[in-house]
Amino acid sequence: MIWFDTILQGVLLGGLYALFAAGLSLVFGVMRLVNLAHGDFIVAAAYLILLMVTMTGMSPFLAVLIAAPAMFAFGWALQTFMLNRVIGDDVLPPLLVTFGLSVVLQNVLLESFSADSQRLPSGPISTASLNLGGINLGVMPLLTFGSAVVVIIALNQIFYRTALGRAFRATSDDPSTASLMGIRPAGIFAIATGIAFVIVTIAALYLGMRSSFDPNIGPARLIYAFEAVIIGGLGSFWGTLAGGVIIGVAQTLGSAVNPEWQILAGHVAFLLVLLVRPRGLFPRAVD
Amino acid sequence: MAHSSPYASLTRTRASRVAGLVALGLAVLLLVLPAFASRGLIQDLFFILTMLTLAQFWNLLAGYGGLVSIGQQAFVGIGAYALFGTVILAGIDPVPALLLSGLAALLLAIPTAYFAFRLQGAYFAISTWVIAEVVRLSVAQWKSVGGGTGTSLPRSATGSMWFTQAIETLFDVRSAAARDILAYWLAVLLAVATIGGLYWLLRTRRGLALAAVRDTMDAARSVGVDAGRMKWLVFLVSAFGTGLTGGLIYLQKARISPDAAFSVTDWTAYVIFIVVIGGIGTIEGPIIGIIVFYALQTLLADYGSWYLMVLGLIGIAVMLFAPRGLWGLFSDRTGIELFPVRRRLTGGLLSHPHHPESKDHG
Structure with missing residues (x-):
């Protein structure tokens, strides 16, 4: 039973990692770009929320609603004015610029x-838990996992049900043909990064409420x-969630054996998947 | 072939001959410097030379091999820990133990490449970082070299290190200063051997193959270059050199901890900025880069994190506006190459390539 409990906690932790990863997965899927500052942007968004909460005393959940459009605009501008300049066949410039x-x-x-x-004030919700058939599950981890599922569903809806998603997929497959059809790849990339930054803001909320953070934890x-995206397979959002869950479970199992092994166990799980399935568990995009 | 034809393919230029002589003079000057220089200057030069060596090896990887690694700290760290491990556990003298630093990094590079080569581009980059983290976390579990808190080289080992007695009597200095001078000399030798060795490598057939793979992988393959083997060669060579340098850096520091020895900022971020600012894909680039890096560090020494911020901003600006770095800007305008590796066809009808008309009207 204790193992079942540990695994369940790991699954819920995986929700947080999937939130970290969803933005990365989206940007990679659309433009084959890996933003090495992704983790630092999550931390920066957490500080932005913290600033709003401490200055006005508003709830962090409300702060996210206000911060998200601002972060969208920031992501859009970052892509338009900086990253679009370095994107191309050569992988070196975007890597070095984002590094x-x-x-x-x-x-x-x-x-x-x-x-x-620092920590975001989360009130009584941070300690609340639900008792489900003898297992205590924290409300916060459940909320995180639920948010991750909602984000993944929303991304899939955008990708496969909207005109914007069609443009995303077309640009992803072949930017030059897409531009013949009246799509401007640079604009599509900017919107994708904007959406990724909205997800970054949501990830920042849970990062800040569940644990303390400081400027150095971004990497x-x-x-x-990154591990969640690779395990899941490039271009698959549900795969990214599965990847996050695998990292989360590996970490909680590792730390159950020896607390010092938590992080190591997650990395080892990643390397094992890479060994067996180099293209991830549910690969969709061909890169 | 070249003898029977009026044409020849040359890489040397007049600038490169002058540069060779200047480099030789500089190397000799650096070797005799401990006779006059202060201990502080020797330590600074040690830092400059070891960072330059790390930068040259990263440049070989990224600039020539197209392999952007952000996990080079794995090789610095494992090299340093191999040194401390053999000195502390086996009682071997630190100077010969340096070779084990290189070997340990080489051994680590084999599984690293096996995993990381499964991924391309940016994903290759982050996977090298993950592997460096795995090695850091594993080494932190190694209790006999201090676990997570680290350890120092035992006094018995540092005091009686090879050559230090001779240096003490030669320069009339204390044991700690003698160790600095020894480490400095080794750093000079390592830097000269690295630059000389890379220059040699890039001018051989393998170097040509390497440049071909970097420029167009498919075209290189079509003329028979084994691109996969070139990647392995570059990765292993640069791991060996990085490990050796890591061992030397920590031989001088004489104190180690996993967080310091596997620091992504110290051993990879700095190195990347040195290469990018100076000019990636050239031997001259890292040399220019280290000068800029050291100057900035001296100027901004009192401003803490502002230093890294400025370094990062300059790195971004160079990548956006002058992707070939400061040396690229200079070289494009003047045509000067100090370490030319490009083959130029000369002789026969091409013997006066710049004045073809002078021959006709002559």
Whole structure:
């Protein structure tokens, strides 16, 4: 029973990792770009929410609703004015630019907010739990997992049910043919990054409410997100959720054996999947 | 073939001959420097030379091999820990143990490449980082070299290291300063051997194959270049060199911890910025890059995190507006190459390539 409980906690933790990863998965699916500053943007969004909450005393959930459009605009601008300039056949420029962005962002946060750990105030919800047939599940982890599922469903709906999604898929398959059909790839990329930044904001909410954060934790979140995307298979949103769950379960199982092995166990699970299924469990995109 | 034809393919230029002589003079100057220089200068130069060596190996990977790794700290760290492990556990002298630093990195590079080569581009980059994290977390479990908190080289090992006695009497310095001088000399040798070795490698047939793979993989394959083997070669060579440098860096520091030895900022971010700012894909680039890097570090030493911020912003600006770096800007305008690896066809009708008309009207 204790193992079942551990695995369940791991599944719920996986929801958080899937939220970290969903934006990465979207951007990669549409433009084959990996933003190495992804984790740092999640941390930056958490600080933005923290700032709004401490200045006005509003609920973090309300703060996310206000922050999300601003983050969309920021992502759109980042893609339009910086990343679109370096995107292309050569993988080096986008990698190095986003790596530079990651370093700059970490140090801007360090300079603005100091290295002290922060936490978003979440009220009684952070300790509340539900008793389901003898197993206690925290409301917060359940809410995180539920949000991850909603985000994944929403992304799938956008991708496969809307004109925008058709443009995403067309640009993803072949940008030059898509542009012959009246689609402007640069504009499509900017919207995709904007949506990714909305997801980043949602991820930041749960990151900040579930645990403390400081300016230096971004790269580790990027790594978890990356592992979830690769395990799931490039271009599959449900795969990304499955990948997050696998990392989460591996981590909780690892830490049940020895608390020092938590992070290591997640990485080892990733390497094992890479060994057996190099293209991930549910690959969709061909890169 | 070349002898029977009036044409020849050359890589040397007048600038490269001058540069060769200047480099030779500089190397000799660096070797005799401990006779006059202060200990602080020797330590600074040690830092510059080891970072330059790391940058050259990353440049070989990314600039020539097209393999953007952000996990080079794995090789620095494993090299350093191999040194500490053999010195502490087997009682071997640190100087010969340096070879084990390189070998340990080479051994680690084989499974790393096996995993990471399954992924392309950006995913290759992050997977090298994941593997570096795995190695860091595993080494932190290794209790006999201090676990997560780290350890120091035992005094018995540092005090009686090879050559230090001789250096103490030669320069009349104390044991700690003698260790700095020894480490510095090794760093000079390593940097010279690295630059010389890379220059040699890039001018051989393998170097040509490497450049071909980087420029157009399919075309290179179609003329018979084994692209997969070139990637392995580059990855293993740069892992070996990075591990050796890591061992040397920690031989001088004499104190190690997993977080420091496997630091992505110190051993990969700095190195990437040095190469990118100087000019990726050239031997001159990292040399220019290390000068800019050191100057910035000296200027901004008192401003803490502003330093990394400025470095990052310059890196981004260079990538956006001058992707071939400062050396690329200079070289494009002047045509000067100090370490030319490009083959130019000369001789026969091409013997006056810049003034073809002078021959006709001559």
